[in-house]
Every structure is written in C-alpha cells, then in structure tokens.
Amino acid sequence: MTAKLEVQALLYDVFGTVVDWRGSIIDDLSRFGAEKGLRADWAAFADEWRGLYQPGLEEVRSGRRPWTILDVLHRESLDKLIAKFGLTGLSEADKVHMNKVWHRLRPWPDAVAGLTRLKRRYIIGTLSNGNVGLLTRMAKFGGLPWDVVLSAETARAYKPLPQAYLANAAILNLEPGQVMLVAAHNSDLAAAASAGLRTGFVARPMEYGPNQKRDFKAERDWDVVADSFISLAEAMGC
C-alpha cells in the first residue's frame, strides 16, 4: 500500500466498526430492565432501534427536516419503541438514561490496542453520524484514544453525502487523499472513495449478531483490508 505514505489521518466510522452497538445495548438494557422489572426481547429492541436509524437520517439528508443531531433522532425512535414494546412506568430520567446507552457502547476487543498503535504515527479520529457530544462521552466510556472527534455534526451533513467526508478532511487542513476512512461497511467506503478519500475495510461479521446479511468481506479493492485494528496498524506501518 504505497498510499500509506500520503495518509496523515485515519478517520473511523464508529457504530459497528469501532464499537459493538448491538451487544452493548442488549447487555445494558437487559440489566436496566431487570432493575426496573421490565420484560422485553432486548435483542429485537436493539435491532429495531438501529433499524429506525437510516430513515431518521434520510429525513435530514433529504432536506425535509432541518439539521438534527443523532441524540435527538435516537430519542424519537426510543419513544416509538417504548410504546411498541409496551414498556410502562418509565420516568423521563429513565428514558434519558436509556437513550444514552448509545454513549455507553463497548469497543470491539481489538479496537483500543489497534488505535493506540496507529495514534503514534497518524492523527486518529472519528467520522461518524453520531454527534460530537455522543462520541466524546463514548470515548471516555470505552477508553478510545481519539486525537479529534469529527462527525456529521462538524460537517453539517450526514454520511454518505460527500460533504460529510470533504468538510472533515478540510477541518484537518488535509486534502481528501491524505485521509483514510476506516469502516466495516462497504457502502460507507464507496462514498468516501467517491469523495477522494483513501479506504480501509475491517470486517465486523458479528455486528448484527445472527442477523448479519452483508459486509462479511471487502466488496472492492479498498486500499487496505484487515481483519482487526491490530492488523490494520501493521498494514499502515505501525
């Protein structure tokens, strides 16, 4: 990968790529539900919550809705699911706590070690549709050693719109080709490549648990393909 010599920053997709959102939500809400005496299929709850993510973003991307951060979209989806799953007796504080489960997601086991190695040589940061406040608290929760927290919010555009990639490269004073997007999702990498970024694919075959249907492997010749952040660090000369 000769491109590694030009790359100065690795920016990461976060949900699914860096953190195990599904496993974390199931565990967190199962504990919370047990404390509160709530019964639910928390795996189905997590999957449906994530299922409402793209439709929520699309309202903003399409321009039908003004800029709205992901914490707010998550809360709207949560309120729908609380009704759908028939969960009763929840206070406003309970709902705020549940919504902040997205701030309490566990890194995949290789994530912190791999990022720590890459940080020695490159700027490492987020490039997520999560808002800055969410990503900052998640990093403290999981010990993610980001140099910089970039987001759809800092670009005012949700991925995969080109502006989400281009504005964040510009914020770092970098050309698109000096930035690598690292993601577990071929579609995110395709959009980044179209915007001129370099691309790194790390497979996360358990992101959707038993329901995973795609992204088991690289579907294009991305600049780097690795099976963990450790092997990504090795491929990037760290």
Place this chain on the structure above:
Amino acid sequence: MTAKLEVQALLYDVFGTVVDWRGSIIDDLSRFGAEKGLRADWAAFADEWRGLYQPGLEEVRSGRRPWTILDVLHRESLDKLIAKFGLTGLSEADKVHMNKVWHRLRPWPDAVAGLTRLKRRYIIGTLSNGNVGLLTRMAKFGGLPWDVVLSAETARAYKPLPQAYLANAAILNLEPGQVMLVAAHNSDLAAAASAGLRTGFVARPMEYGPNQKRDFKAERDWDVVADSFISLAEAMGC
C-alpha cells in the same frame, strides 16, 4: 466551590494558558534561523507575530472579512514580518514550516499532569481561536490528552463573541453553566461569564516574558483561581 458539582466539561483557552507560545516560538525559530543562516531578534519576531493576532481576528469578527481560519491569518502575518525583518532566501516550504511553529508549541510544565488528572472526572477540551487542524497537531506534539478539540472554527465565531462559547457548549449537549472556561486571561473569562459559563483562572505570569503587562492575577471573583493545572485539579476534586 459548589459549582464544581454541576460542571461536566472544562474547556481551555490554549495560547498562553496551556502552551508557552512565546518561549516555544523563540526557541524553534532560533534553531531554524541558525540552520538557515538567518539573523533576527526572534523574541521581537514572536511578539510582533502575536501582536498581529487580534487585528487579524477583528477583521473576521467584525464581518468585514468572511470566515478565515487562524492558520491563514498567521501566514498573512508571517509574510508581513518576513519582509519587515528583511529575511531573505526562504522557500515556500520554509515559510510553511515557520507558520506551523504554532502547531509545535510546548505545554507549560504543569499542563499535561494537571489535564491528565482532570480527565478522569471531566470532559476536557480546547476552546481556542486556533483552528481544529492546528490544535489537533499541537496536542500530538505536546501530548495534551484532550477528549475533544473545540474551537472558534467549530462555532464559526472568534472569541470573545458569545457564540464562540455558546455553540461549543451546545456541541457537547451541555448548558453554558455546565461548562467551565479555563484561561489565563481575565478578558476571556469575562466574556465566558457573560455567556453563562463557569470560569477558572490560572495565572501565567511569564506568557509575555519580560513584556507582560496584565493578567498577573484574577481581576474578578472567578469560580476557581489556581496557580497551576495541578492546583486547579485539586480545586475541582480530582
């Protein structure tokens, strides 16, 4: 300080408060000048460069000039000073290197240790007129353990405009009163307090070397007054 219980994030002024811009620039450019065979009064050069800072920001704050990041303003000032000081034979790469001296500023001796302690309990970040790319590289250079890099750039407003403080509190999903600005400059704290933020003063009596004329001590009853980031950490319960 009962307010410490409400504060969730400490955001720092950077130039002068966290890093010794004057001493760093004098040392860095003296070495560079020696390599290049350039002679100049590098202390005067540093002081004049910083002297052009507020007039440059004011062009943007006033609306006379569209949004322009500090790296660009620094470069314009540098070009003026290269002419004024009669420095000749500098290539474009040399000038880029000189301008990036603002990315290579040393933290004050107590800064990293104090921030590391505060990071355990609070979100710690920048709230500087420096742009995100500058602040990110400075943090890597000096080992500053920020959780988040916020800036006039993320607010699209230079301090001391209220929006510089308010937009960055909002980016962290916080009310102004949940954020403390830490600065060595009474005027910055006065603007932050007017916007509703909490305030922490840390004196940096050597910021301007022998030319320092102000900010030797707290001029108002700020929420916390400390003589280093270590004693700030103690005052904040860390």
